[in-house]
Amino acid sequence: MAKLSVGGQAVIEGVMMRGPKDVATAVRDPNGRIQVETHPVSSIADRYPILKKPMLRGTVSLVESLVLGLRSLSYSAKMAGDEDEQLTDKEMAGTIIFALVLASILFIAIPTGAAKFFHFITDDPVFLNLMEGFLRLAIFLAYIGGISRMKDIRRVFQYHGAEHKTIHCYEAGLPLTVANVQKFSRLHPRCGTNFLLIVMLVSIFVYAFLGWPGLIERIVSRILLLPVVAGISYELIRFAGRTTNPVALKLIKPGLWLQYLTTRPPQDDMVEVAIESLKAVLPAEEILPGSGSYLEEAAKADTSAEPPAADHVPALES
Numbered sequence: 001m002a003k004l005s006v007g008g009q010a011v012i013e014g015v016m017m018r019g020p021k022d023v024a025t026a027v028r029d030p031n032g033r034i035q036v037e038t039h040p041v042s043s044i045a046d047r048y049p050i051l052k053k054p055m056l057r058g059t060v061s062l063v064e065s066l067v068l069g070l071r072s073l074s075y076s077a078k079m080a081g082d083e084d085e086q087l088t089d090k091e092m093a094g095t096i097i098f099a100l101v102l103a104s105i106l107f108i109a110i111p112t113g114a115a116k117f118f119h120f121i122t123d124d125p126v127f128l129n130l131m132e133g134f135l136r137l138a139i140f141l142a143y144i145g146g147i148s149r150m151k152d153i154r155r156v157f158q159y160h161g162a163e164h165k166t167i168h169c170y171e172a173g174l175p176l177t178v179a180n181v182q183k184f185s186r187l188h189p190r191c192g193t194n195f196l197l198i199v200m201l202v203s204i205f206v207y208a209f210l211g212w213p214g215l216i217e218r219i220v221s222r223i224l225l226l227p228v229v230a231g232i233s234y235e236l237i238r239f240a241g242r243t244t245n246p247v248a249l250k251l252i253k254p255g256l257w258l259q260y261l262t263t264r265p266p267q268d269d270m271v272e273v274a275i276e277s278l279k280a281v282l283p284a285e286e287i288l289p290g291s292g293s294y295l296e297e298a299a300k301a302d303t304s305a306e307p308p309a310a311d312h313v314p315a316l317e318s
Helices: 057-079 089-120 125-147 149-170 192-207 216-225 227-241 245-249 251-262 266-281 292-304
Strands: 007-011 012-016 024-028 034-040
Touching: 007 057, 007 149, 007 266, 012 149, 012 266, 024 057, 024 089, 024 266, 034 057, 034 266, 034 292, 057 089, 057 227, 089 125, 089 216, 125 192, 125 251, 149 251, 149 266, 192 216, 192 227, 192 251, 216 227, 227 245, 245 251, 266 292
Parallel strands: none
Antiparallel strands: 007 012, 012 024, 024 034
């Protein structure tokens, strides 16, 4: 029996999971309890079916994932103890715009501007565009390698590993327990890391034949073609997540290898959080008997840890 399509994202001290009808964010709070927020989710493509067509659904999925991811990050920051980190809708929109501008500077403006230094080799526009693409890829890999060394990010990457392992366990048809989940790989072909790497590689070939106009024209052309690049990349990663073709599986190996940087082996308590997040978006019939109930276990442990009430001792009269 085919399993439902689920995906996820690591957040601060937790995991967000998205199912067909719901999205859930589970977070371990400072007291050790697992807090889960679940709400229904629908895609704009449900109202406008044309957006489900190939080459369009990739851009829609990317934008919606970005919005859901930021909301989950905001919730996780609050639950993890940073009460001031809850974002309003206005602040969230500003954060998205800032992130897009920063990404455009880092991965578009800088590489295409720096590619001019290859003019001493040749003025061939295809060559210069290819060099720009390889510079973009190098910046991306350096960025991933750099943030993976940060202590707080490494912990998020452990939750990323817990997310992948939990989805693997569900897709394998096993009860969702820590012992079962920990047996699986922390690498997954549908990972966002794979998607970003594919975007970098696809952009090399898409932009290679655009000629070599002025700097502003190059930046604008690359931004305008981002939906095309995202659309192609999305279709490729969908195919990679479903295929058993040995050639295709070899081609996605670099994306899996990159996940050795963006995931880390999770601790058991992190896996518990990921399991509860996934269970929150699954129909009851999809949760196999024997799956863990870590919300209940955490609540019982929290209750047993409370000190007993002191016996009442009347005050002595003077």
